[in-house]
Amino acid sequence: MAATPAHDLTVTEVRLTPILVADPPLLNTQGVHQPYTPRLIVEVVTGGGVTGVGETYGDTAYLDLARPLADALPGHRVTDLNALPLLAARVCGDSPDATGPGAVDAAGLRGVRTADKLRRSVVSAVEVACLDAWGKTAGLPVHALLGGKVRDRVDYSAYLFYRWAAHPQGAGEADDWGAALGPDGVVAQARRLADTYGFGSFKLKGGVFPPDEEIAAVRALAAAFPGKPLRLDPNGAWSVATSLRVAAALGDTLEYLEDPASGTGPMAEIAAALRAGSAAPLPLATNMCVTTFEEIPEAFTREAVQVVLCDHHYWGGLRATCELAALCTTFGVGLSMHSNTHLGISLAAMTHAAAVVPRLDHACDTHYPWQTEDVLTERLVFRDGALTVGDAPGLGVTLDRDRLAALHRRWQGDDGALRSRDDAAAMRRADPTWRVPAVPRW
Numbered sequence: 001m002a003a004t005p006a007h008d009l010t011v012t013e014v015r016l017t018p019i020l021v022a023d024p025p026l027l028n029t030q031g032v033h034q035p036y037t038p039r040l041i042v043e044v045v046t047g048g049g050v051t052g053v054g055e056t057y058g059d060t061a062y063l064d065l066a067r068p069l070a071d072a073l074p075g076h077r078v079t080d081l082n083a084l085p086l087l088a089a090r091v092c093g094d095s096p097d098a099t100g101p102g103a104v105d106a107a108g109l110r111g112v113r114t115a116d117k118l119r120r121s122v123v124s125a126v127e128v129a130c131l132d133a134w135g136k137t138a139g140l141p142v143h144a145l146l147g148g149k150v151r152d153r154v155d156y157s158a159y160l161f162y163r164w165a166a167h168p169q170g171a172g173e174a175d176d177w178g179a180a181l182g183p184d185g186v187v188a189q190a191r192r193l194a195d196t197y198g199f200g201s202f203k204l205k206g207g208v209f210p211p212d213e214e215i216a217a218v219r220a221l222a223a224a225f226p227g228k229p230l231r232l233d234p235n236g237a238w239s240v241a242t243s244l245r246v247a248a249a250l251g252d253t254l255e256y257l258e259d260p261a262s263g264t265g266p267m268a269e270i271a272a273a274l275r276a277g278s279a280a281p282l283p284l285a286t287n288m289c290v291t292t293f294e295e296i297p298e299a300f301t302r303e304a305v306q307v308v309l310c311d312h313h314y315w316g317g318l319r320a321t322c323e324l325a326a327l328c329t330t331f332g333v334g335l336s337m338h339s340n341t342h343l344g345i346s347l348a349a350m351t352h353a354a355a356v357v358p359r360l361d362h363a364c365d366t367h368y369p370w371q372t373e374d375v376l377t378e379r380l381v382f383r384d385g386a387l388t389v390g391d392a393p394g395l396g397v398t399l400d401r402d403r404l405a406a407l408h409r410r411w412q413g414d415d416g417a418l419r420s421r422d423d424a425a426a427m428r429r430a431d432p433t434w435r436v437p438a439v440p441r442w
């Protein structure tokens with residue numbers, strides 16, 4: 001029997017809307033966030049008239065891959081999810097922006113930039129949009145389409161950044177957070193995030209100041225929030241020797257140390273030295289050296305990492321995230337979740353993914369409190385540091401078309417300078433001599 005039109009799951013149209021969203025002057029080892037950051041909103045429309053939404057990186061390199069996939073998708077069904085990566089591999093082509101082995105990604109500190117990674121990030125948004133449309137059509141939440149939730153709430157962690165009070169030359173949108181450039185500022189920021197959202201664990205983005213200053217900041221956090229899980233992430237900025245020195249100083253204080261050094265080799269060396277020195281070594285976490293399935297065998301067999309930060313944008317969607325979770329369980333590696341400058345659509349998707357993985361060992365990262373602009377009619381609300389896993393059909397979010405249009409107009413009005421995230425370029429507005437520091441930086 002032919003499907004009734006309302007339940008027709010055939011894709012009839014795919015809309016791609018690149019936007020620029022306000023981003024505060026958050027510091028990391030490469031530089032500082034630009035005043036506006038690109039995101040891509042993907043809408044998949046079905047023959048039944050249902051629209052599903054997804055979100056991913058909006059940099060030009062991702063957009064260039066998304067366009068041919070958007071053109072090729074009509075005629076496929078939103079349920080054809082296993083075929084999606086194959087379709088993308090066939091139609092997207094290689095990205096001229098892939099830099100290959102040895103070169104690191106300039107937009108988001110996600111390890112080496114390869115064509116495969118860029119494509120997976122595009123596929124992730126299309127997969128999420130398809131799941132949203134399928135769920136809305138079937139009257140089922142996305143977590144049900146993934147096999148069902150195993151938890152009703154997902155814990156998130158406060159993401160602390162060293163930051164300036166304002167962007168250079170007054171660019172961007174003003175906020176009232178003030179500067180955080182030392183232990184007092186970091187603790188004040190943590191206090192406000194904890195008071196406002198109820199977060200009960202804290203991650204400090206490091207690699208910004210010499211390691212002793214960052215050790216002091218973590219110690220100040222430990223004193224201010226006794227017993228709360230703390231993480232430090234310098235995005236691979238340290239040598240093996242520096243990493244071991246920091247691990248010795250903070251071994252009893254941290255929940256895990258994230259990407260102290262760049263690459264599986266150095267991470268394996270650090271992990272081995274920590275194992276040799278302690279019966280309960282400080283775990284190493286990563287969202288830089290294990291970001292694809294191809295990177296898993298070496299990292300896991302060398303025991304280079306004890307926690308992987310999953311990220312559905314990196315891994316190619318929510319279902320691929322579940323595959324990663326299964327592999328982590330198999331190898332006895334813990335699971336946490338990475339975040340980038342995401343909006344509410346991705347936060348909802350992250351929450352559905354986090355709800356279905358049987359073993360989630362740590363609170364998830366989120367940038368959401370820093371992303372004050374969104375494309376939803378209602379922002380997602382953290383209570384006691386967590387999001388409730390809803391049972392509304394699809395992702396459970398509603399696109400605000402006026403907001404989307406306004407943020408798209410900002411993207412259209414940009415001369416190209418902000419259409420690809422470049423934290424080093426943003427830093428040069430304050431320091432014209434700035435270059436991305438070579439690693440190890442310390």
Ligand SMILES: O=C([O-])C(=O)C[C@H](O)[C@@H](O)C(=O)[O-]
Nearest residue numbers: 028108109205233287339340
């Ligand atoms: O390692 C991480 O958590 C990240 O790379 C997340 C973000 O890219 C963060 O470092 C940033 O936005 O500056």
Ligand SMILES: [Mg+2]
Nearest residue numbers: 233258259287
């Ligand atoms: Mg990280």
